[in-house]
Each structure stands twice: as structure tokens, then as C-alpha cells.
């Protein structure tokens with residue numbers, strides 16, 4: 001694999017011209033808002049943004065946003081070809097590679113760069129780092145937004161790494177927000193709190209981008225550690241250190257690691273925090289009680305790089321990365337069901353979590369499109385989601401083409417399915433606050449999902465009205481003959 005850790009990776013990003021440096025910004029809203037502007041309004045490829053000399057902090061205590069905010073950075077991370085970096089090509093390469101990967105468990109070591117500095121006892125201070133407050137309406141500062149939370153299943157022994165946001169309460173205490181259905185949530189509530197057991201927890205920031213890629217997507221099943229999956233992608237084991245306080249393995253080359261514990265029955269107000277879909281949709285601007293993390297120890301490298309994500313109205317720092325990840329995860333699931341004829345999948349940048357997914361298929365039998373749509377619709381999105389099935393002449397990533405298929409090929413009375421009572425949780429912005437519960441763990445919420453079959457009816461597809469679109473042969477001929485006309489106009 002091309003990189004040993006985040007620092008190594010960032011050197012390549014700098015050499016490629018995809019790293020932007022900003023000095024002297026304030027951790028309070030300014031840093032996050034600069035990134036928000038770049039990612040929503042800036043040109044592609046969006047750079048990774050490194051902040052230094054942040055207000056109130058010594059030079060060298062840096063923040064890094066948008067680690068995987070370009071297709072080239074995603075391709076480089078996953079060891080994919082770096083010459084074709086349009087989103088569909090990267091998704092396609094990742095789809096092919098992901099089928100071949102074998103898991104490699106991590107290697108335990110006794111030292112590593114993350115142990116260069118430590119803070120324990122009275123010295124514990126999570127605000128030693130320029131932890132941002134991201135948005136104007138956020139109440140707190142968020143330590144964990146581009147990190148992983150490390151927990152161990154006490155029965156099965158496997159270790160989960162998941163990106164669940166972590167808010168600073170005070171210098172020695174934080175709050176954990178893992179939503180229902182997430183492995184970290186199940187472990188917290190079912191495996192520890194329900195049995196009145198104290199839960200050891202570790203948080204690692206500034207991860208190898210492969211581990212970061214894995215920690216924030218749903219493709220690693222229950223019972224499989226993201227450490228093993230990361231080793232598989234890298235082709236070599238990740239190095240981990242066994243934590244002195246928790247016994248949990250944490251990455252030896254991370255930038256910052258926290259060890260701590262959560263006690264059953266100990267909750268604290270968390271939020272409000274601007275979410276990935278662009279709303280304060282948990283309980284609006286009201287806080288929600290979430291588990292307290294008592295911090296026991298902090299380890300960090302010299303001149304640490306504190307990684308961050310800026311969720312906001314999309315597109316934002318992690319929409320592109322989740323579009324690629326979700327597209328491939330959906331395709332793999334259809335494959336696992338043995339569904340033939342799937343040509344490509346694209347999960348559009350609607351925040352994250354696969355909320356508008358388009359699948360192109362070659363229709364092979366009656367009900368094929370509906371079968372694909374119904375299976376794919378259950379991809380674990382956190383809100384209601386749309387699944388649109390189109391034919392193979394439509395590029396799922398091209399919204400013009402997708403809309404054309406939707407408005408011309410579907411008989412709307414027959415080809416739209418609304419599936420009520422599917423999985424969702426408190427972050428759904430279309431569910432009014434009065435229908436949500438004080439804690440999302442009380443009564444599970446559900447929401448509808450929509451499947452749109454935008455394929456021509458198979459029974460008369462071959463007699464369908466002719467399409468007024470030039471043939472591929474004529475296109476090639478014209479592009480060649482009229483080069484001077486198309487030069488600089490068609491890329």
C-alpha cells in the first residue's frame with residue numbers, strides 16, 4: 001500500500017496539489033465555515049484543508065478537513081488506478097477490488113508514534129487540541145467528527161470501529177452519539193448498559209485513511225472488525241497497541257487517541273449539532289441525553305493533525321466518499337442476493353447514507369426491476385430513501401438521464417411503490433418533533449421508502465417508441481469529422 005499512515009498520505013496529497021493551507025483561523029465556527037464554503041461552492045477537485053496557528057493554540061497543533069474529499073484521494077487510499085478519476089470509474093474500480101479482498105487481522109505492537117505524548121490523571125484535557133465548534137447554532141465543540149470509536153463485544157470478542165460523533169462536555173468528559181441500528185449503539189445499550197456493565201471505549205483521531213473509510217460506512221457486517229477489513233484493503237496488518245486503561249486495541253500510528261469508559265445510567269445533554277443532511281433534526285435545537293465518556297488517558301503524536309468533517313447542507317466534506325462507498329455496498333448486496341443483470345449503481349450526494357440511489361440493469365425477466373428496487377431499498381439509510389431502477393442505456397450518475405427515464409418510461413400508477421414502516425431514527429428531518437421521543441432509544445421510529453421502476457415495460461419493450469438519439473457510430477464519426485467545432489466544447 002502506498003501510505004504508512006495519515007501523514008504519509010498527506011505528503012502525496014500535497015505533491016498532487018490537493019492540499020490547501022490556512023493559518024490563523026478561529027476554531028469557533030470560522031474553520032468549519034471556511035471548509036463548508038469550499039465544499040459547497042468551490043471547484044472540483046475539492047482540496048483537503050489543513051489549518052495551523054489556530055486562535056489560542058500553538059503552531060503545530062493542526063486540523064485537517066476533507067481527507068477523502070476528492071475521487072483521486074479515494075482511489076489513492078484504496079489502492080485503485082489513479083488515472084481515471086471520474087466518480088463512476090472510481091466506484092467501478094472499487095467494486096472490482098472489494099470482491100477480491102481477504103481480511104487481515106491487526107498486529108499488536110508495544111510502541112508507536114501515538115505514544116510520543118500522553119496526558120493522564122489531572123493532566124487529561126481534551127481541549128489540548130483545537131477542537132472546533134462547527135456551526136453557528138451548535139452548542140458544543142466536537143472532538144469526534146473524522147475519527148473512530150473503538151468498542152469490544154464482551155460476548156464475541158470482536159472489535160468495532162465506527163464513526164459516531166463525540167461532543168466535548170468539559171476537559172475530562174465527552175458525550176457519545178451512536179444512533180439505533182449502529183453497531184456502536186447496539187454494543188452500548190444491549191451489551192453493556194442492559195447488563196449494568198461499565199463499557200471501555202477508545203476514540204482515535206487522525207486515522208490511516210483506509211480505516212477512516214471503513215469506520216464511516218455500513219458495509220462491514222456485525223461481527224467483523226474494521227481493523228481486519230482495513231488490513232485486507234492495505235494488504236498488510238494495521239499496527240495496534242493494547243490500551244493500558246481499557247485493554248482495547250488502538251491504531252499505533254493515529255494522531256490522537258483517547259481511552260475512557262461509559263457508565264450505565266450516566267447521560268448528559270448532547271447537541272444541538274448541524275447534521276449530515278443539512279438540518280438540526282434530532283430534536284431541533286434541543287439537546288438529547290447521550291452516554292457520558294469519562295476520559296482516562298490521552299495519547300498524541302508530536303505536532304498532531306486533528307482530523308475533522310464539516311456536515312452541513314450537502315455537498316460537504318464526506319458526501320463524495322459516501323457516494324462511492326454506498327454505490328458499491330448496494331451493488332455488493334444485490335450480488336449477494338444472486339441478482340443478475342446489474343450494470344451500475346450510483347448513490348447521489350444527498351448528504352450521506354444512500355438516500356437517492358439509482359441502479360441500472362439489463363432487464364432479464366418479468367419483475368426484475370421491481371425485485372432489484374425492493375432489495376436495494378432496504379440499504380440501511382437513516383431517513384426515508386428513494387431507489388430508482390433504470391435501464392442500461394441510462395447512466396445512474398447523470399441526473400438528466402435519470403429524470404428523463406423517470407418522466408418518460410414509468411407508468412406512475414403502476415411503477416412507484418411506497419413502502420411504509422421501514423427503518424429510520426430520530427435524525428429524519430421530515431418527521432415532526434412531536435412524533436419523536438425524548439430519547440431515541442425509547443420507541444423506534446419508522447419511515448417510508450420509495451421504489452421507482454423507471455424501466456420500459458418488458459412485455460412490449462421491443463415495440464417501444466423509437467428513441468430520437470444519435471447512434472454511437474454517428475457520434476464517433478461526427479466527433480472525429482468536426483473536431484474543430486467540438487474542441488473545448490465536448491470533453
Ligand SMILES: Cc1cc2nc3c(=O)[nH]c(=O)nc-3n(C[C@H](O)[C@H](O)[C@H](O)COP(=O)(O)O)c2cc1C
Pocket residue numbers: 145146160161162163164165166177178179180181182183184215216217218219220309318352
Ligand atoms: C463524518 C461522519 C459522521 C458520522 N456521525 C455519526 C454519528 O454521530 N452517529 C452515528 O450513529 N453514525 C454516524 N455516522 C455514520 C456511521 O459512521 C456509519 O453508519 C457507520 O457505518 C457506523 O458503523 P457500524 O456499521 O459499525 O455501526 C457518521 C458518518 C460520517 C461519515
